[in-house]
Amino acid sequence: MKELIEQFYQSIRNxxxxxxPYREILLTAQIMDEIFNQIYNVTKAERPVxxxxxxxNNCRHHAMKYVLITPSRNEEKFIQKTLDSMxxxxxxxxxxxxxxxxxxxxxxxxxxITPNAILGxxxxxxxESGTQLRWQSPRFQRRFRAR
Amino acid sequence: MSGGRQHVYLExxxxxxxxxxxxxxxxxxxxxLKITAGHNLQFTLEMLEMRxxxxxxxxxxxxxxxxxxxxxxxxxxxxxxxxxxxxxxxVRQLPGQLMHNILSHGIAKLAEFLDDDIAEIIASxxxxxxxxxxxxxxxxxxLRVLIRDASGTTAFFCxxxxxxxxxxxxxxxxxxxxxxxxxxxxxxxxxxxxxYKSYLTYIMPPLKNAxxxxxxxxxxxxxxxxxxxxxxxx
Numbered sequence: 031m032k033e034l035i036e037q038f039y040q041s042i043r044n045x046x047x048x049x050x051p052y053r054e055i056l057l058t059a060q061i062m063d064e065i066f067n068q069i070y071n072v073t074k075a076e077r078p079v080x081x082x083x084x085x086x087n088n089c090r091h092h093a094m095k096y097v098l099i100t101p102s103r104n105e106e107k108f109i110q111k112t113l114d115s116m117x118x119x120x121x122x123x124x125x126x127x128x129x130x131x132x133x134x135x136x137x138x139x140x141x142x143i144t145p146n147a148i149l150g151x152x153x154x155x156x157x158e159s160g161t162q163l164r165w166q167s168p169r170f171q172r173r174f175r176a177r
Numbered sequence: 178m179s180g181g182r183q184h185v186y187l188e189x190x191x192x193x194x195x196x197x198x199x200x201x202x203x204x205x206x207x208x209x210l211k212i213t214a215g216h217n218l219q220f221t222l223e224m225l226e227m228r229x230x231x232x233x234x235x236x237x238x239x240x241x242x243x244x245x246x247x248x249x250x251x252x253x254x255x256x257x258x259x260x261x262x263x264x265x266x267x268v269r270q271l272p273g274q275l276m277h278n279i280l281s282h283g284i285a286k287l288a289e290f291l292d293d294d295i296a297e298i299i300a301s302x303x304x305x306x307x308x309x310x311x312x313x314x315x316x317x318x319x320l321r322v323l324i325r326d327a328s329g330t331t332a333f334f335c336x337x338x339x340x341x342x343x344x345x346x347x348x349x350x351x352x353x354x355x356x357x358x359x360x361x362x363x364x365x366x367x368x369x370x371x372x373y374k375s376y377l378t379y380i381m382p383p384l385k386n387a388x389x390x391x392x393x394x395x396x397x398x399x400x401x402x403x404x405x406x407x408x409x410x411x
Contacts, residue, residue, distance in 0.1 A: 033220040035186065038213050042184050048213045050285070052202045055214050057288040058281055059195035061298060065280070065322055066273040069302040 098123040103131040182208070188215040189281045193271060216285040218345075222400065223358050223365040223393075224286075227349070230356060230367060237353020240290045243332040244350075247283035248343030249275075251307055251318070261312055274316050276302075276336060286347045287324065287332045294327035305339050364393040 037049035098116070102109050109128070116126065185205070191214040192198040205212040218224070230236075251257055260266050260275065271277035302317040320336040337344070345360040355368040366389050373381045 033222075033225065034213070034215070034217045037220065038184075038186055038211065042211050048211050050213050050216060050219065052206075053293060054285060054288045055191055056195060056198055056202065057291065057293055057295075058214075058216075058285045059191060059198040061284050061288065061295065061322075061324065062190075062273060062277070062280055063195045064295075064298045065284075065300040065320070066277065068298070068300040069317055069320065070272065070274075 095124045098126040100126065100128045101131055102128050102133070104133050106133065182210065184211040186213055186215060189279075190271065190277055191281065193277075214281070214285070216282060218282045218360060219285060219289070221360060221363065222396070223360065223363055224347075226365045227347075227356055227358050230365075231349070235354050235356065235367060236349060236351025238351060239328070240330055240349050240351055242350040243287050243290055243330070244335075244346075244348040245283045245286050245332070246335045246337075246340075246344035246346050247279065248340050248345055249279055249318075249336070249338050250343060251305075251311065251338045257311070261314075261316075264314075269316070275318060276320060280320075280336060283334055283336060287334060290349065291324065291330060291332060292326040292328050295324060296327050297323070297325040299323045307339065362393070363397050364390065366390070366393075 034049055040046070041048045100112065102112075105112070116122075187201075192201055202212065257275075260268050263269070268275060268278050273280060300320065300322045302320040304313055304317050305319050308316060308318045318336075318338045320334070322332075322334040324332040324334070326332075335344070343361060347358045347360075349356045349358075354370050357366045357368065358364075359366070366386060369385075372378070
């Protein structure tokens with residue numbers, strides 16, 4: 031350790047390259063990532079994170095897997111924000127299906143994001159099904175219609 | 178470092194992921210600060226000697242094959258005990274668990290001679306019977322890895338808690354000569370590609386190795402005496 035620290039101080043004093051090239055540090059980290067991905071079957075959708083902000087364990091062996099289904103009828107104004115927000119999440123879905131359920135206006139099918147950006151992203155455009163909840167209980171109507 | 182102006186010596190593991198390592202290095206470079214990883218095994222006397230030989234082209238070219246062995250003794254309960262007894266132990270939160278905190282020493286020695294462009298990595302791991310008896314749950318402790326970079330240099334990495342005596346060595350095989358660095362005994366053995374007549378093939382190389390081992394023992398002895406004298410003077 032003494033030699034490494036001495037060389038490190040020397041690199042600081044002389045403004046020279048650090049004793050361990052950054053290339054080697056990065057390559058070591060990349061190789062280790064790949065090894066752990068293989069032996070612990072960590073999929074690329076599950077970014078290894080030590081802990082979430084509330085202290086909950088979020089590692090591979092505790093991480094939940096989830097599939098996300100996002101309806102996007104008439105959401106062309108907001109879908110890009112949704113996509114950006116989802117990409118920024120710590121724990122990505124195993125599969126994400128975005129369903130454009132027959133938007134009468136311009137379909138929200140041309141987001142800036144490429145499907146490769148998120149593993150398992152599937153974009154579906156289906157004809158308008160036009161179904162909606164016909165019967166609503168009086169309690170439901172009182173609670174939500176009033177808003 | 179994010180708020181201050183300090184250079185940083187960061188103990189292993191450097192970061193949890195390669196993405197974080199990249200971000201940290203970019204941050205250091207942006208702030209014109211130095212950062213390094215605590216891979217101190219790369220700077221032992223035998224590793225410095227190895228680098229001197231490599232710089233003199235002892236290998237005869239780019240390494241053809243590398244081997245790195247790294248052992249860990251599960252009998253060291255001061256570290257393993259708390260780790261196994263507590264699922265929330267910080268080491269168990271790492272993606273590579275027990276190995277994540279130890280592996281980088283052995284991998285970093287390979288990275289020094291591998292290209293950035295890695296073509297293939299094949300990793301295989303299992304849990305030893307000893308760790309199973311200790312209640313290791315999902316922790317793996319026997320790892321073997323094969324690596325091939327884009328230029329064709331291959332590497333083998335072995336992490337074991339079971340090999341006895343513990344191995345901690347690096348072998349660099351060049352197109353002309355090879356070098357073995359043994360951290361466990363603080364030794365460096367250069368292997369020269371030289372043929373001898375007849376039965377001398379079985380006599381001269383062992384004698385040369387013996388002479389080299391004797392030199393290693395002598396060097397280590399004088400280093401020890403020198404260090405002890407400095408300590409006494411202080």
